[in-house]
Amino acid sequence: MRARRKLVIALNLASWCGLGFVMGYINYATGWSVAGVAVLVLFLIALPWTLLAFWNSVIGFVILCCARDPAAYTNDALRETPPGAPIERLTAICIAIRHEDVSRVASRLATMREDLRATGEAEHFEFHVLSDSNQPEICAAEAAVFGSQDGVFYRRRPANTGFKAGNLRDFACAALGRVDFMLVLDADSLMSAAAILRLVRVMQANPRLGILQTLVTGRPAASPFARIFQFGMRHGMRTHTTGIAWWQGSSGPYWGHNALIRLRPLVSYCELPVSPERQLLGGHLLSHDQVEATLMRAAGMEVRVIAEEFGSWEENPPRLPDFISRDLRWCQGNLQYLRLVGRPGLLPMGRFQLCNAIAMYLGAPASVLMLTAGVLHGLSGSRGHVPGSLAFGMYFGMLTLGFAPRLLGVLQVMMRPAERRRWGGAPRLLAGAMTDALFTLMIGPVMMVAQTRFIVGLLFGQRIIWEAQQREGQSLPFGEAARGLWPQLLLGFCFGAALWRVSPGSLPWALPTLAGSLLAVPFACVTAWPRLGRWMMRVGLCAVPGEKEHEQVVGTSARAESWHGKVKEA
Structure with a gap:
């Protein structure tokens, strides 16, 4: 290396x-x-x-x-994982939302639950919808849809403290000791059961593994902007991610979603620093992912990526103004890393990751x-x-x-x-x-x-x-x-x-x-x-x-359509 x-x-x-x-x-x-x-x-x-x-x-x-096998060649953890190993750990699948379209989130959730049930391994997984919404009509819709589902745990925080990272950390601290792994999903994330089981098997077989990131691809889109963007991004990310997996190894990337995290080291070592709001680039971190990966690696745990397209999707912004808004949020979050580059205890690769961002x-x-x-x-x-x-x-x-x-x-x-x-x-x-x-x-x-x-x-x-x-x-x-x-x-x-x-x-x-x-x-x-x-x-x-x-696209199945109807009724 x-x-x-x-x-x-x-x-x-x-x-x-x-x-x-x-x-x-x-x-x-x-x-x-x-x-x-x-x-x-x-x-x-x-x-x-x-x-x-x-x-x-x-x-x-x-x-x-x-x-x-490029994925195994660039990720040693895949070589150490027995194929088809039994699932023995409890994984919480966490979807963090704030003011999202409830029907679309419910459709994706229903698709993943059905897919997991078909594998016979659903008993080893819990679904948690973690809300930071505060608009009354959206809160009511969330409670009506997610709060009434058997096997889905819905929790809404009264304040958006720490943004998405704070929401996930609150859950992790509360679940520590009962849950082993946490699969972090964004509101637009979708993963197949095969991909979820693969992540869990790799994490089970590698106790030193702290974060396991998938290569996320854009789902089929109707918007011209999203179609063109994700076409090029998919080709570029495949070569790019394979390259970084080869030389970054156990100090790989974490992109904040569609990734499996070992709960204990996350809670023990990855608490995000907060600086006073009055300072330049102060306040809570908007881009939490790479900081958590850096802290995880500094604690001796590995952070790896599977450089292969295998059932892990996201949605891309449908218009240029929406794309710009998302990018500027990342811009602010990445520039906040200027406060952390000199933090004591980080490994050289961790500092490089922050500087690269x-x-x-x-x-x-x-x-x-x-x-x-x-x-x-x-x-x-x-x-x-x-x-x-x-x-x-x-x-x-x-x-x-x-x-x-x-x-x-x-x-x-x-x-x-x-x-x-x-x-x-x-x-x-x-x-x-x-x-x-x-x-x-x-x-x-x-x-x-x-x-x-x-x-x-x-x-x-x-x-x-x-x-x-x-x-x-x-x-x-x-x-x-x-x-x-x-x-x-x-x-x-x-x-x-x-x-x-x-x-x-x-x-x-x-x-x-x-x-x-x-x-x-x-x-x-x-x-x-x-x-x-x-x-x-x-x-x-x-x-x-x-x-x-x-069948890979949420909203086309009869089950997904029924959720749209339930939300409208709510």
Whole structure:
């Protein structure tokens, strides 16, 4: 493991220095200036997270192509688990909710209960609905549906203290000594019985295992935005997660849901720190997951991920504004890790995990400042000329780095006939990949501006509170999109005008950034069109395996429909 980590460090450091040298030469060729130095520094600040994602995906791609069992090759715990071992421990399946659509949660819960009962192992599992809702009509619906179900335990806290993490910890402390494991689910989570039993068997066979995370995939969606996003994310996450599982090993990721946790070490070692609200980034942690994983590892327990798609699903936001809201909540939560990086007792890999989560959001403001510095560098005048081949290579090299996880995931599927058929055949797979590439080019500048604006707001006391996200697809009015995305439009206009003034010939190079910014409003509206989503479903564009298998989708079974009716009656 130490050799693997040294290899990853060497690959990232070499590529970081190489690209930095090329950018430095470009500055030298055009004439050094204060703005040019700023461009170089900001480029180097924004680069590490992109490089790490690239190398993770390259490593994962090689393993997926060469290993007979990639999941077991990257996770020693799977090799130590007897197949079909009897279930001997009690597991609490916990669904944390706050102001959610009760019928949708009830449908997913009913599906999982029925699936577990069919295995004959249901006696070893309890279902707990842990509510932090405080809106009277939603509370009444929750009590009517969940409070009346035999075998489902419903509990509602009067206060949302500590957000989701506080809700789960309250339950864990109360259940300690009676329950062995806790399966954490979000309101939009769904897991098959086979996947749940697999997690429990692995945890039973490995007493040093504290957290076991699944590779979560997006469920079939009708929203155009969600369909395209989860198509690309699914390909990218498969290669990326396989790569990180190979070199992170027992210090793996925890993403906060669809994961099994050993209760005793969670309660004993993973209490989250709370800082005063008046402090910058103070208060309760919004992103609890990676902190709990870091504390679990510091206590000597292992945190591992199973890098395989095997019956663990989530829903993705159906519209761009909903996606931005969720991402900014993660942004605030990840930046809160700045208070914890220097905490005594953490292992080096734990500190790295926290720093990596922070770096995920530092690239956005660095990129905006880099664009600004680049324009200023052009206004300062240049004394030289950059070879066209070098500029061309640097430009498309950076695009390749960003797209590599998705491209390698698609390539890995294309190399296997059985996998190609699961994804609808080569033509549909390639059509989905091209659609996702255009989608990613468009959404990149939008998220860059949204994250930068939010991070600046954090410095002046702006905060996000934990609320339920929009999960039901619906159209997006043009006016609503314009009110939320005017900063992107403004940046695109100012950046385009500045380039026209400084260097008209560079406008084609800046087209991805300009198009994503200037067309942000129509892009948001079009990707929310229900009619477009229905057409994509009909032709199979951006389809994922299992889309036609209705038994995997909550809301299609007679049992699920009956729950919708019960909620309406309540």
